[in-house]
Amino acid sequence: MPAHEKIDYVEFPSNNLAATKAFFEAAFGWSFTDYGPEYTAFSNEGLDGGFFKAELAASTTAGSALIVFYSEQLEQTREKVMAAGGRILKEIFAFPGGRRFHFAEPSGNEFAVWSDKEN
Numbered sequence: 001m002p003a004h005e006k007i008d009y010v011e012f013p014s015n016n017l018a019a020t021k022a023f024f025e026a027a028f029g030w031s032f033t034d035y036g037p038e039y040t041a042f043s044n045e046g047l048d049g050g051f052f053k054a055e056l057a058a059s060t061t062a063g064s065a066l067i068v069f070y071s072e073q074l075e076q077t078r079e080k081v082m083a084a085g086g087r088i089l090k091e092i093f094a095f096p097g098g099r100r101f102h103f104a105e106p107s108g109n110e111f112a113v114w115s116d117k118e119n
Helices: 019-026 076-083
Strands: 011-016 040-044 048-053 067-070 087-095 098-104 111-113
Touching: 011 019, 019 040, 019 048, 019 076, 076 087, 076 098, 076 111
Parallel strands: 011 048, 067 111
Antiparallel strands: 040 048, 087 098, 098 111
16 A cells, blocks of 8 residues: 555656666666557556656656666666667766666656665
8 A cells, every 4th residue: 555645656758668678678677558559657667657658758857857776786787878879978986875877768857766786
């Protein structure tokens, strides 16, 4: 059951649902449930959510919130993101508490991956 007044679901735009789904399937092993031709949902990935057909993209430069994944093997996750068709927006950098990189999936939505591990 969802927790009262806690974040429960997140939705992202996608200008190419097929490419977005293929990216997350290849890079992170996600699976999707389609709800018609303009919406697809994911679950059990830390937070449930979906992608809706739109010509927009979520980007921090436009003021969007940043969704951040965690990885125990940051460099390996970076390679998986690139192999799946992701574009690196910010190379791995250190910050207080760890390291991270930012990437865009094929529809242009920006995400980040962080780790508290050295390598």
